[in-house]
Amino acid sequence: MANTKETELTVQERSLELIYALNAVATALQKSIQSEENVYALFQKQIIALGLRGGISLLDEQAKNLIFKTVAFTNPLKKILNRYETKLNTSAQGYSIPVERVDIYQKVIRNGQSVFVTDTSIISAQIVPKQIKTLVKPLLSILGHPPGIFTPLIYDGKIKGMLNIVGPNLNENDIPTMRAFANQIAVALENTRLVRELQSANLKLQREVAELERFTYTISHELKNPVITIKGYLGSIEKDLQNRNYERAQKDILRVSTASDKLHETISDLLELSRIGRIINPPEEVDTVKLAQEALETLHGRLQPRNITIHISPNLPAVYGDRARLREVYENLIDNAANNLGDQLVPLIEIGFRNGNGITFFVKDNGIGIDSKYHTRIFGLFEKLDANSEGTGIGLALVKRIIETHGGKIWVESEGLGKGSTFCFTIPDGRSAQRQYPEIS
DSSP states (O other), X not given: OHHHHHHHHHHHHHHHHHHHHXXXXXXHHHHOOSOHHHHHHHHHHHHHHTTOEEEXXXXXXXXXXXXXXXXXXXXXXXXXXXXXXXXXXXXXXXXXXXXXXXXXXXXXXXXXXXXXXXXXXXXXXXXXXXXXXXXHHHHHHHHOOOOEEXXXXXXXXXXXXXXXXXXXXXXXXXXXXXXXXXXXXXXXXXXXXXXXXXXXXXXXXXXXXXXXXXXXXXXXXXXXXXXXXXXXXXXXXXXXXXXXXXXXXXXXXXXHHHHHHHHHHHHHHHHHHHHTTTSOOOOEEEOHHHHHHHHHHHHHHHHGGGTOEEEEOTTOOOEEEOHHHHHHHHHHHHHHHHHTOTTOSSOEEEEEEEEESEEEEEEEEOSSOOOGGGTTGGGSTTOOSSTTSSSOSOHHHHHHHHHHHTTOOEEEEOOSTTSOEEEEEOOOOHHHHHHHSOOOO
């Protein structure tokens, strides 16, 4: 009886020691929130110090696979493991295991249970692929199959992954301790995620502030010009009327009217640009052939005098998005192409698509072309290759924002001056677009 009591006391003492040690680890984990790597490094260090082995694995987005993020081995075992990783051209870190392959994993992940296993050999047998079992048999022999505890990482009621700890002295009574420890790890990892998101949000905010400053400066400059023009000619008109020079006054009034129209167009385009991503129409399946045709009808009055040949591919695929906004994309790209055709004897605009890594739509012209140094810059606000060309210089910036709002991307291809330009863009397929498209508020 005395021996039994002594044994119980020893187990209790060891359990208390484990609780104190893991509590210290958990406290340190809560302070190590700069990155996931810090959490994993601290975990490795402390688990090894306790004479244990273990690992942390996280679920993928589909919650079908567990991905090993870190393993804690002593240096001798780590060296042996590294040799096998090199031999097999793989790595324990990042290794993915289907949850359904391992019975214990299913209990942990699907049912949220913490499981104690007296012999982990059965888990090793299920983890290791059949084709390499013979090769890793010596490694598994060295590692042995001590008892282990497998417990879910739970945060906010959701299972995020799994903690596994193995060691010769572990027993079923240690499950509550390991479960509490796993909760602390889950919190620490979630904290690192939140810190990472906060840092990303701060960087985004900094970029947006910088963009706003550039935007404000550019707008003030662009709006100033027509205002100065209007103000100057108003003074001239006053003098003309005083001198009864009515013919000259009439010309000055026309100049004021032109500057006013330019100012109104610029302000309208800026307002339109500001609405993108905020005021939207319900997304729908859009026939892009009809969309391109509608865009041409809108631009007919401007395009007809130029005798431009326009070809629309009859097989343009349908897309999912804001019909009105997507029509603006075609209107602006076609108008931009028309404005940069130069003095081509046979001006041509092609509207089509190509397959490759997904579907890429394009508007192609045989005009003046674009030097490579302007390929990115051209999508900036008020950027115009030809300062004397028509338009406000907002159209391509507007197109870029519309495309990105739809989850796509846009770029320009040109072999250089005099060799034409091809404006390419992507729009995600219907299912992807439904997931990415902003909700209407």
